[in-house]
Amino acid sequence: MSDKIMGFPLPSSLSVVPGTEAAQAAYPYYTQFHEGDDDRFWFYNSMHFPEPMHHFDMITAEAAYCALGSFNTRVHVLPTTKGIDHRIINGRVFIGGVAVTDPDEIAARTAEFQSRAFYYYEHWEELYARWKDKMRALIADAQALPVPSLPDLEPIETTHTGKGIAANHALIDTYRKTLEGYFRMWHHHFEFLLLGYGAYLTFFDFCKKAFPEISDQAISRMVAGMEAEIFRPDEEVKRLARRAVELGVDAHFTDGMDIEAVLAGLDALGNNGKAWLAELETSRDPWFNVNVGDGFYHYHRSWNDDLSMPFAALPGYIAKVKAGETIERPMEKLIAERQQLIEDYRDLLDTDEDRATYDQLITLAHRVFPYVEGHKFYCEHWYTNLFFNKIREFGDLLCAHGFFPEPADVFNLTHYELESAIIDLMLSWSSGSAPVGPRAWPARVAERKAAIRVWAQHNVPPALGVVPDVIDDPAIVMLWGITRESLDVWLSDGDGDSRELKGFAASSGVVEGTARVVKSVEEISRLRQGDILVCQVTNPTWAPIFQKIAAAVSDIGGSMSHMAIVAREYGLPAVVGTGSATQKIRDGQRIRVDGGRGVVQILDEEPVLEEA
Amino acid sequence: MTTPAIAWFADLRITDRPTVGGKGASLGELTHAGIEVPPGFVVTTRAFEQFLAALEARAPVRAAVAALDAANLDAVTTLSRALRRRIEEEPLPAPVETAIVHAHARLDAATVAVRSSATTEDAEDASFAGLQDTFLRVPGAGETVRRVRECWGSLYSVESIIYRRKHGLPEDGVAMAVVVQAMVDARTAGVMFTRSPTTGDKSVITIEGAWGLGSAVVSGEVTPDRWVVGKITGEISVRDISDKHIRQVPAPGGGIVDEELPADMRTAPALSDEELQALRAVGRRVEKHYGRPQDIEWAIDKTGRLLLLQSRPETVWSAKDAKPVAAASADPLRHVMNIFGGRK
Numbered sequence A: 001m002s003d004k005i006m007g008f009p010l011p012s013s014l015s016v017v018p019g020t021e022a023a024q025a026a027y028p029y030y031t032q033f034h035e036g037d038d039d040r041f042w043f044y045n046s047m048h049f050p051e052p053m054h055h056f057d058m059i060t061a062e063a064a065y066c067a068l069g070s071f072n073t074r075v076h077v078l079p080t081t082k083g084i085d086h087r088i089i090n091g092r093v094f095i096g097g098v099a100v101t102d103p104d105e106i107a108a109r110t111a112e113f114q115s116r117a118f119y120y121y122e123h124w125e126e127l128y129a130r131w132k133d134k135m136r137a138l139i140a141d142a143q144a145l146p147v148p149s150l151p152d153l154e155p156i157e158t159t160h161t162g163k164g165i166a167a168n169h170a171l172i173d174t175y176r177k178t179l180e181g182y183f184r185m186w187h188h189h190f191e192f193l194l195l196g197y198g199a200y201l202t203f204f205d206f207c208k209k210a211f212p213e214i215s216d217q218a219i220s221r222m223v224a225g226m227e228a229e230i231f232r233p234d235e236e237v238k239r240l241a242r243r244a245v246e247l248g249v250d251a252h253f254t255d256g257m258d259i260e261a262v263l264a265g266l267d268a269l270g271n272n273g274k275a276w277l278a279e280l281e282t283s284r285d286p287w288f289n290v291n292v293g294d295g296f297y298h299y300h301r302s303w304n305d306d307l308s309m310p311f312a313a314l315p316g317y318i319a320k321v322k323a324g325e326t327i328e329r330p331m332e333k334l335i336a337e338r339q340q341l342i343e344d345y346r347d348l349l350d351t352d353e354d355r356a357t358y359d360q361l362i363t364l365a366h367r368v369f370p371y372v373e374g375h376k377f378y379c380e381h382w383y384t385n386l387f388f389n390k391i392r393e394f395g396d397l398l399c400a401h402g403f404f405p406e407p408a409d410v411f412n413l414t415h416y417e418l419e420s421a422i423i424d425l426m427l428s429w430s431s432g433s434a435p436v437g438p439r440a441w442p443a444r445v446a447e448r449k450a451a452i453r454v455w456a457q458h459n460v461p462p463a464l465g466v467v468p469d470v471i472d473d474p475a476i477v478m479l480w481g482i483t484r485e486s487l488d489v490w491l492s493d494g495d496g497d498s499r500e501l502k503g504f505a506a507s508s509g510v511v512e513g514t515a516r517v518v519k520s521v522e523e524i525s526r527l528r529q530g531d532i533l534v535c536q537v538t539n540p541t542w543a544p545i546f547q548k549i550a551a552a553v554s555d556i557g558g559s560m561s562h563m564a565i566v567a568r569e570y571g572l573p574a575v576v577g578t579g580s581a582t583q584k585i586r587d588g589q590r591i592r593v594d595g596g597r598g599v600v601q602i603l604d605e606e607p608v609l610e611e612a
Numbered sequence B: 001m002t003t004p005a006i007a008w009f010a011d012l013r014i015t016d017r018p019t020v021g022g023k024g025a026s027l028g029e030l031t032h033a034g035i036e037v038p039p040g041f042v043v044t045t046r047a048f049e050q051f052l053a054a055l056e057a058r059a060p061v062r063a064a065v066a067a068l069d070a071a072n073l074d075a076v077t078t079l080s081r082a083l084r085r086r087i088e089e090e091p092l093p094a095p096v097e098t099a100i101v102h103a104h105a106r107l108d109a110a111t112v113a114v115r116s117s118a119t120t121e122d123a124e125d126a127s128f129a130g131l132q133d134t135f136l137r138v139p140g141a142g143e144t145v146r147r148v149r150e151c152w153g154s155l156y157s158v159e160s161i162i163y164r165r166k167h168g169l170p171e172d173g174v175a176m177a178v179v180v181q182a183m184v185d186a187r188t189a190g191v192m193f194t195r196s197p198t199t200g201d202k203s204v205i206t207i208e209g210a211w212g213l214g215s216a217v218v219s220g221e222v223t224p225d226r227w228v229v230g231k232i233t234g235e236i237s238v239r240d241i242s243d244k245h246i247r248q249v250p251a252p253g254g255g256i257v258d259e260e261l262p263a264d265m266r267t268a269p270a271l272s273d274e275e276l277q278a279l280r281a282v283g284r285r286v287e288k289h290y291g292r293p294q295d296i297e298w299a300i301d302k303t304g305r306l307l308l309l310q311s312r313p314e315t316v317w318s319a320k321d322a323k324p325v326a327a328a329s330a331d332p333l334r335h336v337m338n339i340f341g342g343r344k
Helices: A021-025 A058-075 A103-122 A125-144 A156-160 A166-208 A217-222 A229-246 A257-271 A271-287 A306-322 A330-350 A352-400 A409-411 A415-431 A436-456 A474-481 A484-491 A522-528 A542-548 A562-570 B012-034 B046-058 B062-066 B072-087 B094-107 B139-155 B158-167 B271-291 B335-338
Strands: A042-046 A082-087 A091-097 A462-466 A499-504 A502-508 A510-518 A532-537 A551-556 A574-576 A590-594 A599-602 B007-008 B040-043 B111-119 B134-139 B175-182 B186-195 B205-210 B225-228 B234-242 B246-250 B256-260 B293-300 B306-311
Touching: A021 A436, A058 A082, A058 A091, A058 A166, A082 A474, A082 B256, A103 A125, A103 B335, A125 A166, A156 A229, A156 A574, A166 A352, A166 A415, A166 A474, A166 B335, A217 A330, A217 A352, A217 A502, A217 A562, A229 A271, A257 A271, A257 A306, A257 B256, A306 A522, A306 A542, A352 A409, A352 A415, A352 B335, A409 A436, A415 A436, A502 A562, A510 A522, A510 A551, A510 B158, A532 A542, A532 A590, A542 A562, A551 A562, A551 A590, A562 A574, A562 B012, A574 A590, A574 B271, A590 B256, B007 B012, B007 B094, B007 B335, B012 B040, B012 B111, B012 B175, B012 B271, B040 B094, B040 B111, B040 B306, B046 B072, B046 B094, B046 B175, B046 B234, B062 B072, B072 B139, B094 B111, B094 B139, B094 B175, B111 B139, B134 B139, B139 B175, B186 B271, B225 B271, B271 B293, B271 B306
Parallel strands: A510 A532, A532 A551, A551 A574
Antiparallel strands: A042 A091, A042 A462, A082 A091, A499 A599, A502 A574, A510 A590, A590 A599, B007 B040, B040 B175, B111 B134, B111 B175, B186 B205, B186 B293, B205 B225, B225 B234, B246 B256, B293 B306
């Protein structure tokens, strides 16, 4: 402890892990740390990018920061901050804000902000309705894009219709439209987001002043909406459980079932089996277009691509339906409880002025927050799934032409490289000779896959560069929850008790139990009744298994994350945003989760061995 | 002169303060509100006045005290000693003694707590805090009568006399009621503030508790465990479990004694989460009943029953002016600038 240097390393002092230099160099030049970066403050965006980045997946950082920055800097014109710069080293994304500090510039930007952002607040409902139309149109466009394919010869219709364009042109056309749509989606994503969070934080800030010891959780519960689309997938699973009982096909669903066999069995069963399968189809489109992560990695697959998550929940829900329990969310009760909470806190205020302000701010928060909750289903889930699946189709095509051994290897190319590989294939199809790619890509892909494995074992500092005195960037505070206080915690990390982890107190309650460290959705079948789920990211798409577990712990997330909201509805103790639970807690260990304080304690001395 | 010598808690309200003192009136009010307190009665100021009349008949008491100069410690000490001896020696008026003995029998408690509950015409009893005697685990009626007499005597302790003389409180208005209530054999006891003592936040309840009798917490002999519980939500946001090296327990034959605690008990929480929630519920009820934040003493007996020993209005934060936390504005968007406008 005594020889600990209180500060973060400079970007220039970081070195690329030996043997991964080529993989590092393959990231776009503008994402490499360069001269001048030592003078700035950077932090590792472990919240959105907790794992080393595949080269293609960096498009998410690029598209998101392109859009976030545009709205902050030039559309809404936030007074004290501009956008976010990003860099990548050893597969990890570091980001840095661009603060506005000149008082004259802040004053000028404040005037702009009030004429622009205030317009959004004043016309919120109307603009948000327009937003949903834009998103639905964008999704329809993406769905209409053809599956990329190359026929041996052009179909005769090309001749008869005088089309005048051959099939290889569709590849570049589809690819560019796919990318264009993704960049556009991220603009939509950020159109309202900061303003939505801002209104929420305004109420939050007021509550913290009026009630200095109020928990974040209590404020979140007052603001949280009830009808966001993101709750719907879990409700659909419940509906399917109820329909299974009604149709008398519930016996087909058992723990550890073979999903393909169940589907085939139902199909062979006759009318009732087919009726249930039809119900499944209506749920899948669109509600199973949710992925099991935050949508930032190509391997966060959707329920539609992998039915494990919803099916794992069916036996439990079916048992509850048969026991006569109501499994559907009690909407009226939830709304009444929220209203009661708001009124109870209001009663504690001392003055009429404060009651008036409180009413204004909660009203504003309720007006704008549905966007913050609702956008994710459309953006991070539905659209992102369409996007990555389209890229996967290009992977299938290129793989079939020998560019790399596995279709998913396509994600080891940057989006520029992928375009070049597509053009390579287009050229070879047109010339009739062999593409060059099969000679170029397999070795590079292997090298990059190896680098990602190496980087996954390599820790990076939580932050780099000069520590600012204050973090006064509303975007960074809102989206990442980073404050000067949290930096001090990072700087002192390692001094504390390694058997205790701290995170956001997401949902109250104290539970002791067996930790089940679940690193991917394939592992959810290992969860037993009463286990404590320990995972990297939890989002509402994990809700179906909440009925099974005693508590939840995650590496990433804040007290307003959907996961926290859902956990509260299930009355499930939860601690989110611990940073490192999946690394520090071993599978099978006994742990104690205190969701009211945001503390997780490891109770065992030694990890318990997994049963064989 | 219709006030009887004895009044049961169930028959008292907060408005009876002049005849039963603040402590007695508060216990009566809580009982009336349906909140469980250890059962008991108050030896009223009427009993005290009857006793004092007998004393005054022999030699002046109040006039002698009123004539004292607070700065003359020797004179105060001499008179205090003389008065307390007279109070110990003067026989109780027969009706008063009979009333206490009968009430004691009706209470049917193995041991009782005998607590001073002084009253003045124009001062809050809070200002007397710490100047009055309390006797715990008093066995038998005879011993109870003796302790009642001692409580009366404590009204003429050096500290009490000096306090009254310094503040110019008229002696005629000063009287002493005495609370007699069944002793709680507390497993855990402590205090509860329905408003944060550190920030004044009215949305949280701070609970402090330790093993054994509450006297150890109130006197500061043990660092209690401390919890902060959301008043409305019930979430437990702070759990400071301290090292509680001793607890105070009943001594054989009466009184209390310090007892060393085994290591595992020292650092174990003195309250379960369910008990914290029960305390929160009672705290909210009492606060709602009085319409203002309260400081509360409580105990949980060996069977897990929660009892309140006392509830006083919070005075520190309530004395401050309630100022708005934010400047009101007709346009809610002005408040949004607190977030987007940068650090002020």
